[in-house]
Structures are given as structure tokens and as C-alpha cells.
Amino acid sequence: MDNERLTLAVICTVIAVLLVSFPSTSKHVYAQSSRGGICGPMDVTFAVDDTASMGPAINNVKSELPNIISTANSASGGDLRLGLMTFKDKVNVIHKLTISVPLVQASIGAISASSGGNLPEASDIAKDTAINNLNGFDEPWRGSAVKILILITDAPPGGLNDAKDPADVARMHNVAVNALSKNILVSDVFVPTGGDYDGQRAILQDDASTSGGVFTETAANGVGTGAAISEIIKNCGKPTETVCNPDNVQHWDKIVFKINSTELAKRVNLTAGTELDIKVLDNPKEVADIKKKVLDFLGVPSAKRETIQIIDVEYAIICAKLPATHPPTTGISALMSAEQKKSSIAEALRLQGGNVTVGSNTTAK
Numbered sequence: 001m002d003n004e005r006l007t008l009a010v011i012c013t014v015i016a017v018l019l020v021s022f023p024s025t026s027k028h029v030y031a032q033s034s035r036g037g038i039c040g041p042m043d044v045t046f047a048v049d050d051t052a053s054m055g056p057a058i059n060n061v062k063s064e065l066p067n068i069i070s071t072a073n074s075a076s077g078g079d080l081r082l083g084l085m086t087f088k089d090k091v092n093v094i095h096k097l098t099i100s101v102p103l104v105q106a107s108i109g110a111i112s113a114s115s116g117g118n119l120p121e122a123s124d125i126a127k128d129t130a131i132n133n134l135n136g137f138d139e140p141w142r143g144s145a146v147k148i149l150i151l152i153t154d155a156p157p158g159g160l161n162d163a164k165d166p167a168d169v170a171r172m173h174n175v176a177v178n179a180l181s182k183n184i185l186v187s188d189v190f191v192p193t194g195g196d197y198d199g200q201r202a203i204l205q206d207d208a209s210t211s212g213g214v215f216t217e218t219a220a221n222g223v224g225t226g227a228a229i230s231e232i233i234k235n236c237g238k239p240t241e242t243v244c245n246p247d248n249v250q251h252w253d254k255i256v257f258k259i260n261s262t263e264l265a266k267r268v269n270l271t272a273g274t275e276l277d278i279k280v281l282d283n284p285k286e287v288a289d290i291k292k293k294v295l296d297f298l299g300v301p302s303a304k305r306e307t308i309q310i311i312d313v314e315y316a317i318i319c320a321k322l323p324a325t326h327p328p329t330t331g332i333s334a335l336m337s338a339e340q341k342k343s344s345i346a347e348a349l350r351l352q353g354g355n356v357t358v359g360s361n362t363t364a365k
Contacts, residue, residue, distance in 0.1 A: 039236035041145040042076035043097055045083035045137075046108065046229075047126040049153035051116030057152065057191040057222030058113050064226020069105055071230045081145070084108060085137065087126040088116050089162045096139040119198065120158025124171040127151060127186065127207070131179045147184040148213070148237035150229055154193040156200040164198060172203055176210035185213040185237035189228050192220050214239050251282040254314040257294050261307035268298045275311060282315070 050058065061068070072080050082104040083097040095104050129135050130149050141147045157168040179186050188204035196202075201217070208215035214232050218224040231240075256277040259265045265272035278297050282288055290313060291305045 038077075039075040039146045039233075040077065041079035041142060042072065042148065042233075042236075043081045043083070043141050043145045044072060044148045044150065044233060045085070045097065045130050047123070047130055047149060047151045048084070048086045048108075048111060049088070049121050049123065049155060050086040050111055050113050051088050051121060051155070052113050053116065053154055053193045054152075054191060054222070055113035057154070057193075057218065057225040058111055060222045060225045061152070061229065062109055062111075062226075064230065065105060065108055068226060068230050068233065069101060072233050073101075075233055075236065076146075079145075081139075081142070083130065083137065083139070085126055085129065086111060087122045089118075089122055089158065090160060091122055091126045091129050091135060093129065093136040096137050097141065098139070118158070118162045119155055119194075120162060120164040120168070121153060121155040122158060122160055123151060123153050123155065124157035124168050124175065125160060127179075128171065128175045131175050131182065131184055131186075141182065141184060146236050147182070148232065149179070149184055149186045150189065150232060151186060151204070151207070152189040152191065152225065152229075153200075153204075154191040156198040156203060169203055172207050173210060176207045179211040184211065186211040187213040187232045187237055188215050189225060189232075190215070190217045191222055191225060192217060193222070195220075213237055248320050250318050250320050251284045252279055252316045252318060253282045253288065253290070253293065254279045254316070255290055255294055255310065256312040256314075258309045258311060259307060260309050261304075264300065264303055264307045267300060267303075 048054075048058065048061075072082070080101060081097045081099050082095065082101055084095040084104050084107055085091055085093045094107050098104065127149065129137050133140055156164045157172050158164050159168045159171070176186055186207055188208045190201055190204050192201070205215045207213075214235070214237065216228040216232070218228055254277055256275060258275055259268070259270060259272050262272045270276065278294065280293050280297060290310050291308050292301070294308050294310070295301050295303050295305070
């Protein structure tokens, strides 16, 4: 491939990826987010039951608010929008999704718990408002963002009539289905101030599991509410059970290099002085010999080390679908064509159960 940049990009299905970037002169982590947060861009909305019984839980959230905001900024890499609404028997939209994080933070700090009427509250209407951008909550969720609705309550759903009925329970489930279709993760924080007196635990559990979010139950006095919110955000709104099995964790090096030797370049059918890159498996328990990895990949392990110039190394941790019982071969024969090399890598990865993409930055000739 004369005058071409060769990229053999091998990417498995990512479940858990570290996304922290460092200067190009050092070994660093790369992945799907361009901003550097572990979750990528985030839209997070809080729907808070502000009836009197929720006072202790709300105070706990206020005490943990700096940590919650710090966690959200870190997880999103600073690409963060927040929304806020409260509810009793009606829904009060305080902030539609906005980048004005300090403004939302101040409004959360100003929430005052009071009254509430009968026991059911309009949690189902609040959720419908947030998921479907209704009643003044009209700033759309970003398609590219991790989207999380955090619902905090101690009560069953009651619609707008202050009474739980089958339609309210059905609405909770149906809106969760709608959230799933929009990739909005609904996480329910249940504060059992009066216990599970009307089956609200099961309703909230269904709400979270249906949408792919997280159900959390705090202490009856509200202790742990703020920490639960931080944990939800830290894990990108997903259950912690989705953390990768250690046997499925794979470490990959992306090595950017040049071939200094014209003779070696001819042997491997590439162009001397052209910037190339490859991706190969790495063993984190061993000190990596980067030049050896390149020479093995090119199929010329006996070539002199000075014939290769290492320009940069990037590092990624991914989670394969199956344990790496058949690691990809890095010593691919130099006599293979580019398509044969691609096919060989794809087959090796297929044996591991990973999804494979092999591409080039330019059109191969």
C-alpha cells in the first residue's frame, strides 16, 4: 500500500471503558468519548418528591450536593446538562435541561419539603413530563448523551388526583418502556419513610429495570440518598452488575510507528517513512516491548530494532463478550495481502466473541 496510512483497527463490544486522556507524548487511554469523562456527555434530570415526609432525605441530598455535582462533572468530562422538577400532587418544572449547573445546584439547595395531602404523589406524571418533554420541560434530551432521570420518592404513584389507581401504575410502566426506546435510563431512589405500605417498592423496581436504570433503597430516615445519587451518576446510570467480568477484560495497545529502513519496508510491502498504526493485545502484568510487538505484527521478528521508530502509544481497556481464550495472533505474515491480514485479525477476534471492525483512514488500493 504505497503512500497510504494503514490502520488495522480492532474494536470489541465495549461494556466498560476507561476514557482518560493524557498528552500525546505519553501512554494514554482512548475510547469513544472525545471529552475524557468515563460516561461521555451527560443529561441528568432530578425529579424530587418534596412532600413533608421527604424532608430528611432532601436535607441529605443537600449535604451531599457538592459531591454529586463533582461526580457528574467528572463522569461527563465537563459536558453536563442538568434538569430539575419537584412534585407533590402536581409537578413543578424548575429547570429544563441546561448547562447552567450552578443555577440548578442552587435550586436544589433551595428545595423545601412541605405538606403533601394523601399518601400517593404524582411521580408518574413527573416521569412522563421528563421523558416526553412536557409541561415546560421542553429542552430535548441530546441523542449523543448518556441520559439519566433520577426519581426520588417515598410514595406510590397517584397521578393528579392524589389517589393511586391502576392507570397510575400502568403509566409508570408504560413511560419506562418509552424511556427505554429513547435510551433514557430511569433510576429510582426509594426512601421508605413509612415502609412499603402500598407496593411502591415493586413499582419503582419495575420502573428502573424496564428502562435499564438502577433501583436503590435508602434508610428510612433518608441517610444515603445523596450517596445513592452520586453512585448512579458515577456508573453512568447503569446497574453495577454490568461491570465487566475480570476474565473478559482485555488490554490493547495502539502503536503508531514508522519504518526507517527502505529494505524492511519493501519486505513487508509498505512505504518507509510513512506513519502507520496497529492495535495489539497487551499483557498488563508484563513490561511491554513495543518495538518487538511491531516487528512481530509485521512478521519480521528478527529484523533490527532500529528499523522501527515508535511515535506514540495509546492504551485501552475493553470488555469482550467472552473470555480471551483465543488471543489474536500478532505475528501476521508479511507475505499476506492487506485483506488477508484484516481477515486473519477478524477471525481471531471472532473466536473471542467480540464485535470486530477493521478499517483504514484512506481507501486501500
